[in-house]
Amino acid sequence: MGFCMGVRRAVKLALDEAAAGSKAVYTLGPLIHNPQVLEDLKDRGVEILEKGRGDLTGATVLIRAHGVSPRVEKELLAAGARIRDATCPRVKASQMKARSLTRAGYCLFLAGEKDHGEVIGITGYAPGCVVAACPGEAEAAAEKRCRQSPAAKAALLAQTTLSADEYEAIGEGIRKWFPKLKIIDTICGATRDRQNALKELCGQVEAVIIAGGKTSANTRRLLSIAQSLGTPAWIVENEGEIPGEIGRYALVGLSAGASTPDSAIDTIERALQAL
Ligand code: SF4
Missing domain, CATH: 3.40.50.11270 (Rossmann fold)
Structure with a gap:
């Protein structure tokens, strides 16, 4: 967490x-x-x-x-x-891969959001790299590239936070025009790992406190995962927000969003233990 x-x-x-x-x-x-x-x-x-x-x-x-x-x-x-x-070393690895594939003559595709800082950074290492946010966009770009240079070798990288399903679908779109597409797995499992850990936790406790900002998308996603599993859950930004009804549960789990500092998690943990 x-x-x-x-x-x-x-x-x-x-x-x-x-x-x-x-x-x-x-x-x-x-x-x-x-x-x-x-x-x-x-x-x-x-x-x-x-x-x-x-x-x-x-x-x-x-x-x-x-x-x-x-x-x-x-x-x-x-x-x-x-x-x-x-x-991040994982992003650095994507940058280096983008550069080496471009230098090796690959027609490079990058699955991700055009305006995202990570994507802008990676494309800076790969002049001519095509960014595609969805399968339709990827297929259209691949068709254009294929018609320009039908014999080109093609490779695909992903923005590190992309979901595996989205990446698969974007790869399929490009493969229609470049059947030998080289797909490199540059997805980082950090978000998925946190969600899986919470699912496991929900099976072991009676209720869950999620430490994090109420406006944080990944924190809210953790809340909805816990709730979808039928586990009572609350987002708590600080120890003062711990709900009174938590005292009804004998075994409480603690999770946290990806932007929650350790100090906030520790303070909330201590407050829960002191109940
Ligand atoms: S989500 Fe993954 S790739 Fe992105 S900064 Fe965190 S560890 Fe690095």
Whole structure:
């Protein structure tokens, strides 16, 4: 439960930079979609880099877990920034794969959302890469590419958070035009693992508390999974929100969304144990 490896690593790098007393520390966009964490980072001197800031001499800029394109890195260096790269190793592996396949002459497809930071970063390593968000879009793009160069070799990568079913369907769409399509599994199981762990937990307890933000999509998804299994469940942002009726249950489980910090989980756990 809680932070995935990539987010945990990025937050740790930011905290390490702040603790090391680096002069001006910025993140390239919000490090994580969790207001408590962002507020805490701000208190420690880690701020979000404003768009259009010119001279970054002496500043440290932390690249977020979903990475950036080589062009953005170059621009930061040219502006005088020192870069701390918190790109998740799984995303970095996708970037390197995209680059090597493009260099090897593959016509590269990437299944994912065009506007997502991770996708924008990966395509920066693979000029000409085609991004497709759904099977129809993938098939149409594949047809166009196939008509342009019928003998081309084709390969497909996925945005790390894509579902396996979506990836399969997008691959099928491209295969109609490139039957020898090379499909590389770049999906990260972090979200799926958390959901499976919660399903297992629901079979062992009478009720579940899910630590996390009420506006967080993955936290709300955990709530609906527990409820669909018939387990009474509540989302709790802090210990003060633990519902009184939880005292009716002898065995209570605790889960947490992917953007919930350890400190919040620990505080809620201690409060539950003290009931
Ligand atoms: S690739 Fe997986 S581990 Fe890395 S940031 Fe994304 S969800 Fe987290």
